[in-house]
Every structure is written in C-alpha cells, then in structure tokens.
C-alpha cells in the first residue's frame with residue numbers, strides 16, 4: 001500500500017511536469033512574441049526604457065530626461081513661443097521620430113550612437129551627432145541650428161547615446177530608421193494620392209494640410225504636412241522614398257505599424273507624391289551632394305550625373321534610373 005502511494009506521488013509529479021510542458025507547447029505564439037527581442041537580440045533593435053534602467057542617477061538622469069523632453073516637446077523650448085529660443089516652425093522632433101525616437105521603423109534613433117561620427121555624401125564631410133541634429137533643426141524644423149555647446153544640445157546627444165548604448169559600434173540593427181518600399185513601375189501619382197489623403201489622413205492633418213495646434217498654440221496636436229510651418233525642401237521627408245516608407249509603417253497614427261500597415265505600398269507612394277507636390281518652404285541646398293553622382297535616385301533637385309529629369313527623380317519611376325546607374329557603374 002505504501003509502495004503504491006509512493007508510485008502515485010511519482011506519477012502525480014510526472015503529470016504536473018508533463019502538463020507544464022504541454023501547456024507551454026500549446027501557447028507557442030505567446031512565448032515567441034514575449035521572447036522575440038531576446039531571441040533575435042543581435043539583429044532587432046529594442047529601445048531601452050528610462051523607467052527600468054537603474055544606471056543613470058542624479059545629474060546624469062536629469063540630463064537624459066531633459067534630452068527626452070526636448071525631443072518630445074521641442075516646440076515648448078524652440079517653437080514660435082519657445083522658452084529657450086524662437087527658432088523653429090513649431091514641430092516636435094517626435095512628430096517624425098515617433099515615441100521619443102524609440103518606435104521600431106518609426107524613424108527611431110537606434111543607429112545614431114553606433115554610426116556617428118560618419119561620412120555623409122549629402123554634405124561630403126564627416127558629421128558629428130550635433131551636426132546631424134542641427135540638420136533637422138534647419139530642414140525638418142525649417143529653423144536655425146542651436147549652439148553645439150548648449151545645455152540643450154548636450155542633453156539631446158546624451159539621450160541619443162543612451163538610446164543606442166546596447167548597439168555594437170558600427171552596426172545597424174533591424175527596425176532602425178525608415179523602411180524602404182519596393183519601387184512602383186509607374187510614376188507616383190499626386191492625383192491618386194489626393195484620394196488616399198481625403199480618405200485616410202484628412203481627419204487629423206486637415207483639408208488644408210496645416211495640422212492642428214493645441215489650444216494655446218504652443219505645440220501641434222496634429223502636425224502640418226505642407227505649407228509655411230512644415231518641413232522644407234532640404235528635409236529628409238521631401239524625398240519621396242523617405243516619406244512613403246515613414247507613412248507605410250506609421251500612418252494613420254496609432255493604427256499602422258511595420259507588422260500591420262494600414263496602406264498598400266502603392267497608396268503610400270501616391271499619398272507621399274500628393275504631400276510633396278504641395279508647397280513647402282524652400283531651402284538653398286545647392287551645396288549639398290558635392291559629388292552629384294552620389295545623389296539618391298529620389299533626390300528631387302538637379303544637376304544629376306545621369307540623364308533623367310528632376311520630375312522623374314521626384315516622382316519616379318525610379319527603376320529605370322537605378323538600372324541606368326548600374327549599367328554606368330559596370331562600365332557598359
């Protein structure tokens with residue numbers, strides 16, 4: 001009898017262990033989702049969190065929090081009613097670098113710490129993080145550069161370096177920056193894009209594309225997409241591939257993600273063409289791309305080393321340009 005009881009105990013323990021295995025095996029999706037960041041850690045960037053990071057303390061933590069706030073609420077400090085200086089169009093960095101520069105495929109800052117300083121063909125020079133930050137002040141925020149030695153620049157850089165602290169120097173991980181969509185076989189169409197805009201974007205960004213400021217007119221609840229307060233012609237989003245890729249993984253806001261986009265590639269190219277066909281502040285960028293053969297296929301301003309028009313470089317089709325460049329490079 002005693003012997004049987006002992007056996008039962010063994011069977012019972014066995015059953016519990018087996019049950020645990022079966023239960024795990026039956027919920028593979030939960031497990032793989034929860035563990036995904038760990039399993040592919042060396043390829044997919046996951047932003048750290050200031051709430052769980054125990055390392056920065058005191059002044060260092062204060063600086064990081066200030067840096068984060070400058071990205072999230074830029075207009076409060078530098079907008080037309082800014083407390084530090086009035087030098088921008090009133091947009092926040094976060095309007096384009098979503099979730100404080102943390103969102104996967106949301107134009108995040110996951111590559112900054114590991115890849116700067118770096119040589120950039122746009123300027124033809126080695127750029128520091130502060131130079132790149134000021135590029136966005138001058139172009140995306142259509143404003144002025146801020147002092148490289150200011151408390152604000154130091155905090156922004158500290159925040160970006162902290163965000164990218166786990167990325168191996170020189171490496172770029174998956175989920176960083178903006179997606180590259182496949183090219184269409186036809187030019188992107190502002191006319192078709194206008195329809196996409198009226199159906200999917202107008203409710204937040206407005207029929208006139210001017211967005212919607214908050215009640216005090218200090219920051220935008222919905223940022224402008226064109227017109228005098230939008231990014232200028234030298235900005236990254238003025239290139240069609242950047243704008244289309246950004247839209248695909250991120251717009252409409254809070255609906256689209258890389259895993260679940262709300263628009264097809266075609267709709268993204270067309271709505272991007274519609275937005276960039278509208279007026280934007282212009283910037284003199286004649287000194288950009290000192291080596292014109294390095295201009296990206298969708299750089300919308302000549303002169304070009306290939307024979308294609310500004311119109312085609314702006315709206316596509318881009319495949320013939322790529323093919324011609326390949327042929328040229330291979331010396332045929």
Ligand code: HEC
Pocket residue numbers: 071074091092093094095096097107108109110111112132133136137140141156177178231235236237242
């Ligand atoms: C209107 C949209 C927009 C706004 C606003 C904006 N940026 Fe950007 N930013 C971009 C785009 C587009 C890129 C280039 C992405 C690419 O080429 O894939 C970029 C790139 C960058 C990069 C380089 C990232 C890298 O991995 O190389 C930094 C740093 C940066 N921005 C900082 C800022 C800061 C700081 C602000 C606020 C002062 C700001 N940006 C505001 C659109 C914007």
Ligand code: HEC
Pocket residue numbers: 092094095096098099196197200201202203204205221222223224225231237246247251252253263271
């Ligand atoms: C539900 C409201 C909403 C809808 C709908 C929406 N957006 Fe946005 N959009 C936002 C918000 C909010 C931001 C800024 C995000 C932030 O600051 O965190 C934004 C930012 C942007 C930006 C970058 C900032 C700028 O102003 O240049 C672009 C480009 C953009 N949206 C395009 C689109 C397009 C195209 C559509 C339609 C396909 C769309 N949005 C639909 C709310 C919306």
